[in-house]
Amino acid sequence: MENYLLYGVTILFIIISFYKDRKKTKIALKKAWKAFENILPEFLGIIIMVGIVLAFLNPEVVSKIIGKQSGWPGVLIAAVVGAITLIPGFVAFPMAAMVLQSGAGLMQIGAFVSALMMVGVVTFPVETKYFGKKLALWRNGLAFLFSFLVAFIIEKVVG
Amino acid sequence: MMRGVVPFLKRYKLVIIAAAALGVLLLFWRSLGIKAVGISLFSFKEMALVIPPIFILLGLLDVWVPRETMVKYMGERSGVKGVILAIILGSAAAGPLYGAFPVAAVLMKKGAKFSNIMAFIGAWSTTKIPMFLFEISALGAKFAVTRMLVDIPGIILIGYILNKTVSDKEKEQLYERAQELAA
Structure with missing residues (x-):
């Protein structure tokens, strides 16, 4: 739904822009294509790698590894899995809820969700292309550490 | 050939x-x-x-929004207003984190301040409003709100640290790179 809305808004803007200035609109579309083409190889490579990684994971496996009793090692595993995988939110949240019901711990799920959102191991090549290796390493490293804090606080508040 | x-x-x-x-x-x-x-x-x-509309919107933004406007609202002297705007922009976004990088490149090209770019990336990754609503329905309001309240100071802090780790010269290079990538 959200996605079709994005297309709708984009088309509306193109029409307005075209109506106001044809030439500028053409330049804008050309720029858009060039920027897209620039990053396309990374996108395609990432998509295939994500498919491979996710093929190995399923809710039963996940809840076995990161159950309530798994403690901090479980949190670490959850954060690593979250950091590596790239799952869209509308798949990740129901999946997290499912894993929670099948016995995963809150702290582990907190780390998983947080790392999933902030850390991107598979998108690292894209991030490096834009921000360089140093900054991408720092950002992902700090975000990874931060997800342990999030896990701890969620356990204290919600658990 | x-x-x-x-x-x-x-x-x-x-x-x-x-x-x-x-x-x-x-x-x-x-x-x-x-x-x-x-x-x-x-x-x-x-x-x-998600990706094609984002790039088209970026192209249009590049052509229609003058550099002065961006500098005024998100540039060196934009202060707290700039940070808040960066977080709002990131939070309203749709799509996965890798969609944020090309947007950041255009913002940089237009003269947005580096720390604001970091806040924008942080917000895009964690405080997206459409995702937040989804999180509430799947994991409950208590979980989602707690995570959000921890994450907001978190992304600001991470942005601050990142801003400190890069030297002015490296920042300059990143801005040059953004010029090329945003075409």
Whole structure:
């Protein structure tokens, strides 16, 4: 739904822009294509790698590894899995809820969700292309550490 | 002809490696391979829905929003207003984190301040409003609100640290790179 809305808004803007200035609109579309083409190889490579990684994971496996009793090692595993995988939110949240019901711990799920959102191991090549290796390493490293804090606080508040 | 092939192979190195890995999987662990292909196709659809409009909107932004406007609202002297605007922009966004990088490049090209860019990336990754609503329905309001309240100071702090780790010279290089990438 959200996605079709994005297309709708984009088309509306193109029409307005075209109506106001044809030439500028053409330049804008050309720029858009060039920027897209620039990053396309990374996108395609990432998509295939994500498919491979996710093929190995399923809710039963996940809840076995990161159950309530798994403690901090479980949190670490959850954060690593979250950091590596790239799952869209509308798949990740129901999946997290499912894993929670099948016995995963809150702290582990907190780390998983947080790392999933902030850390991107598979998108690292894209991030490096834009921000360089140093900054991408720092950002992902700090975000990874931060997800342990999030896990701890969620356990204290919600658990 | 030949001259075009080598750079093409070099650029698509990652795709070729990933596709080869997928091929191996399909050959030796058939069911896992088929599952991986299915998930890849699903993600491809996801990407096709989000990425093209983002790039078109960026092209339009590039053409229509003058540099002075961006500098005024998100530039060196934008202060707290700039940070808040960066977080709002990131939070209103749709799509996965990798969609944020090209947007950041255009913002940089237009003269947004580096720490604001970091706040924008942080917000895009954690405080997206459409995702937040989804999180509430799946994991409950208490979980989602707690995470959000921890994350907001978190992204500001991370942005602050990142801003400190890069020297002015490195920042300059990143801005130059953004010029090229945003075309």
